Amino acid sequence: MRLATAEINLTALSYNLRRIKALAPGARVMAVLKANAYGHGLVKIAQHLNDADAFAVARIDEALALRAGGLTKPIVLLEGFFDRADLPILIANNFETIIHDENQLRAIETSQLDARLSVWLKVDTGMHRLGIEPEQFEAFYQRLKGCDNVDPKIKLMTHFSCADDTNSPQTRQQMETFERLVADKPEARCLANSAGVLGWPQSHGDWIRPGLMMYGVSPMLNQVGPEHGLKPVMRLTTRVIAIKTIAAGEKVGYGGRWQSQQKTQLAVVAMGYGDGYPRNARNGTPVVIRDKRYGIVGAVSMDMITVDIGTNPDGIAVGDQVEMWGPALPVEEVAACAGTIPYELLCNVTPRVSYEYLALSD
CATH class of the missing domain: 2.40.37.10 (Lyase, Ornithine Decarboxylase; Chain A, domain 1)
Incomplete structure (x- = not known):
């Protein structure tokens, strides 16, 4: 008799991804798989997300596990890299990296690399965790665009702190700050996490980053997944x-x-x-x-x-x-x-x- 068991419904997973794409039909989907795919099993989950456009993880070891599992989609490191020695690993495995501070940028600028890195520039618009300050944006942007080690097709990103509460003014303020900074930039943009996808459709942009909702769980205050048409995985x-x-x-x-x-x-x-x-x-x-x-x-x-x-x-x-x-x-x-x-x-x-x-x- 089997005792403690986590049944993972892969049909529900596929259904949720279709639901997410229907909610943001103009956006590409970066499926968030950090923390062992939110406890669901990193590689197994990734292998059943064929319609995602990219994967996102927190750290290099998670990304390497996906590559070892045969996954070839683009993989974005949400925390970026932590040491100059990581850069050849990123190049060899075609990982994309967030840039959120001066040390990372300087490491890229001063390294000898065999190929160009694909980079996401993250701006701190109010989360006050990772991200460059708004006043640093233009300088970072120009340095990345002028760096021979960086693919010129950079992408722009921020992260919401209160999107789960549609009554909070914080998300609107963050969107306004971000849009003011990037208004004249042609690059693809990514703002919406799961709560942004559900609560703030104006934030969908070019890319969305669904995490919790992909597993059929609501990111919104006092709500459950089925209220959004999602199925628990x-x-x-x-x-x-x-x-x-x-x-x-x-x-x-x-x-x-x-x-x-x-x-x-x-x-x-x-x-x-x-x-x-x-x-x-x-x-x-x-x-x-x-x-x-x-x-x-x-x-x-x-x-x-x-x-x-x-x-x-x-x-x-x-x-x-x-x-x-x-x-x-x-x-x-x-x-x-x-x-x-x-x-x-x-x-x-x-x-x-x-x-x-x-x-x-x-």
Whole structure:
């Protein structure tokens, strides 16, 4: 009997990519695959994104893993390179790099390279993480255009900080800053992450960078993927491994943080923070057994969670499958119960969980 399992629905993945392309029909798609494709499996996911125009990862080792897996599409390094010694690796593997600071630019200008680099110039319009300052833009742009080591067809990029909140003025301000800087430049532009794709269609530009939404999860505040016409790609499941009857007043789990108010039954399920399930999920966080929701009770342990199934009128038995999140239970909802975000839950699934890649019917 297989216990903790992440079922990855490749049909849903393909469906979501089609949905994304329909939302931004004039834009090319840079599919974001960083952090092991948001916990879904880097190479496997990439191999089923044939209609993406490029891939994006955070670091060189992720990009090298894609090349080793036979992927030939353009790959963009979202954090750029970190050392002059990385540049031959970029050239040899046809990686594209973000440029976001002076050190990177100087390294390119002063290196002996066998070919020209494909470069994305990133401007910090308000995220205040990576990116050159707006007042540096023109100088960086001219230096890149005049550098023999750089492909003259550079591209221009920024990143939104609050696009998940359509009531925030920040995204509009960022767009205005970016457009003011690049207004007279002919290069391709890329602004929209998943939240930009969904909430700010005027930001779509020449390229979009869908990440979370590609996996069927909403990047927007207080929304879930199906509200945008997306389908969850990951279904995290396990099994009931024991059923216990406890009396009224009994405390459950480490620290006795939940106490039964009446005689009840508990289903013990083989899932815990050792599998990546959030330890701080509160009492009542739902799971699905036999198409019905039940709430977890007591502390999440390393390997087990207890679920209050009441007097068990549905005949729940050892071996029954339990959906921890998936089509019947949005991961966004579980994240809210744990005081975190769905990105973290997906990325935290541990190697102990078995992965099954499935082509399921629509």
